[in-house]
Amino acid sequence: MSGAPCVSLERISKRFGKGEKAVRALDGVSVEIAPGQITGLVGPDGAGKTTFLRIVTGLLHPEEGRVTVFGLDAVREQQKLVAQLGYMPQRFGLYEDLTVAENLDLYADLQGAPKSEREARFAEFLHMAGLAPFTDRLAGNLSGGMKQKLGLVCTLVGRPRLLLLDEPTVGVDPLSRRELWAILFRLRQEKNLTIVVSTSYLEEAERCQRVILLHQGKLLSEGDPAEIATRAAGKTVFVRSNEIPARSLHSRLARLPSVLSASIEGEGVRLLVEEPPFAEELATQGLAGVEIQPVAPRFADAFLAALGGRHKREGVMQRPSAPSAAGSGRIDQDMIVVRELSRFFGRFEAVKKISFHVRAGEVFGLLGPNGAGKSTTFRMLCGLLPPSGGVARVAGVDLRTGAASARARIGYVAQKFSLYGSLTVRQNMQFFARAYGLPPQRQAERIGWAEEEFELAVHRDADAESLPLGYKQRLALACALLHEPDVLFLDEPTSGMDPFAREELWLRIGEMAQQGVTVLITTHHLSEAEFCDRLIIIAEGRILAEGTPGEIKGPFRTPEMPEPSMEEAFVRLIERSRSEG
The missing domain is CATH 3.40.50.300 (P-loop containing nucleotide triphosphate hydrolases)
Structure with missing residues (x-):
């Protein structure tokens, strides 16, 4: 890295909780972030991405190690840094009963933006975000994509030098995602802004100049996305069959021991495999007649390869899935x-x-x-x-x-988390099992199935509100399946x-x-x-x-x-x- 880093983390550790229940969110992380670049922060649920961002902002203090931002200590000199940082958390606090213009004024007040400069700043950022025609609209009446763009503009009104974005495109449609990224590219190019963005969209990470990969609080890898992608060379193939539908083929291939990841693409299945000599394993599964074609690796492949073996051993993908619902309709x-x-x-x-x-x-x-x-x-x-x-x-x-x-x-998983945040994971499942009218013995059976199938047992006594987003989605789906519905409605369940x-x-x-x-x-x-x-x-x-x-x-x-x-x-x-x- 040429020149002084914008952000430097030296052996940072952070735990939550005490005793046996303590969770080490970050564990000895050392990394530097260059100025004027877009850096992606990626990792599975619970990897430590949000904790990383909050420590950089000074909202959380590390238990061990040192963080410097623009050469200033993020703990001891936090007040000097406040005006230089812009932070957009996963749940940005827009006031939905205020208009777009009123939200901007409020955040300009909070960030100490000079009143003499506000009109020009607002006009510039609203135009960049495509929100200029909507200044009089209530924030609550904006679409999801427009709300995210307004949240970004509110973060920018103080003209920060460092912009930290925590999952800014979650729940946003693809067109709005493209528009948000176009704004980030303009900010980097025109304002020389340093941007750190955490994301669960691996194709977004490919757009960054540098990525940081976290897993279980540890730094797993860092570097240029294109260079990281080459680490999966020789491990990616495309499999097609003229006789087996793509989804059936996917189901059979995804559970093979050597397959780390499988996704349907067009008429076939794209695979990431541990061992490139793959045809022999297919033959043992009655799939000798399929067409196998090597394909170029992507950043996502290297990401999954770095984590895949561990997840396959620990996760639910390795074992056969128990029946989760019982459809009664004719095909x-x-x-x-x-x-x-x-x-x-x-x-x-x-x-x-x-x-x-x-x-x-x-x-x-x-x-x-x-x-x-x-x-x-x-x-x-x-x-x-x-x-x-x-x-x-x-x-x-x-x-x-x-x-x-x-x-x-029917079973229904809502777009927004709709379970009871103050109840534990098990209490939520008990509530819904009773609401569906399941007899006590069946309640116990189905709750036991859900805890195993969705790996919720370890979080059994945790309040639902405290769960990472991915686990909240797992819990919501588990509750929707307790009564084994014939029809399942899933409203953006993977967001x-x-x-x-x-x-x-x-x-x-x-x-x-x-x-x-x-x-x-x-x-x-x-x-x-x-x-x-x-x-x-x-x-x-x-x-x-x-x-x-x-x-x-x-x-x-x-x-x-x-x-x-x-x-x-x-x-x-x-x-x-x-x-x-």
Whole structure:
């Protein structure tokens, strides 16, 4: 590293709790961050990313070691650093009953921004974020992507030299993610800002000039993403079969001992393997006839390779999954029927006469940008929100007349964590098991299954609110499956999860579908849409496209881009819709 570092951590350690329950969030971490660069902070849930950022800001003090920022001690000289740092936590505190302009004024006051400079600063950053037309709109009425951009602008009004962002794109649609990253690149280029961003999107880490990889509080690796990617050379292959559907092939391959990671891409499965001579193992599994093609490694492959063996030994992926739900529908039966469904909020029409159907055992994706109407559609189909018009039937039950009986046959994981934060993990599961009417013996069986399957036993007595985000999602899914529903609604269940947790979840989803369970899911990880049998993309309450993943991507194939990604197809559909008005 040339020149003096912007941030220096020397043998930093930090524990939470005491005695046997103490958790070492950081363990002897030493690392330097160069000025004027975007540095990515990556690692699985519980790796220590948030603790790292809070120690740099001075909000937490290390038990051991020393932190310097711009040559100043982050503990003893914190007050000198406050004006030079901008920190955007995972839950940035926007005031939803204030307008965009009022939020900016409030944060400018808190950061001591001179009143004489505010108008120019606000105009500059609002224009950069595309929020200039919305200064009079209440923050609570902004889409998720717009809220994140407003949070970023509020962090910038004090003109910090160092910007620290904790998972800024969680729950944000792909188009808004691209816009947020465009802002970060401009800030680095035009303001020479030093930016540290933690992220669970490994493709985002590839955009950084340098990455820091943490695991269980230790520094596992650091360097240029492209250089790190080469460490997985020779370990990545693409497997295709003309006889076995991609999702079935994925389910069989993902559990092979030598496979560290598996993801569906187009008509096949991309694998990260421990041992490159892989064909012999496939032959022993009755897969001798599949096509195996080496592919170039990505940063994500090196990340997963660095952690994969440990996770495979410790995690749930290694053992067969217990039945998690029991679908009762015939494979040719429509378990969800939507015809001309609409929903008004006052005069605003959030869902505009959409129609689709989902068969038993099908994984059906509902995709769209923030504010498209996805969560409103979910809530109607779960019987939580009455439709304004149209027909909605779930498991053969008309939701206009039988919403209560339909709810007994469905499981629902909300977009926002909706369990009881002050109750422990086990108390939450006991509450929902009783609410679903399970007999005492069955309650004990299902709770025991959930604790093992989702690795929740170690957190059994922890308050749900204290869990890392990925574990909160695991708990929410476990509670939704306790009564073994026929239909499962998952509203962005992988938001904030690390790649291993997401892969575990999709393996479970595939297994449930094979058992006949119907799954309706939304996600902003568009690579996950490849796991769906069919999907629709909606924007502003209307359906823009419907079909298999291949059918959705088909219109965007060109000689220059013969295999467009789902994200590319999504972004182009949304941009075309907006340009057409």
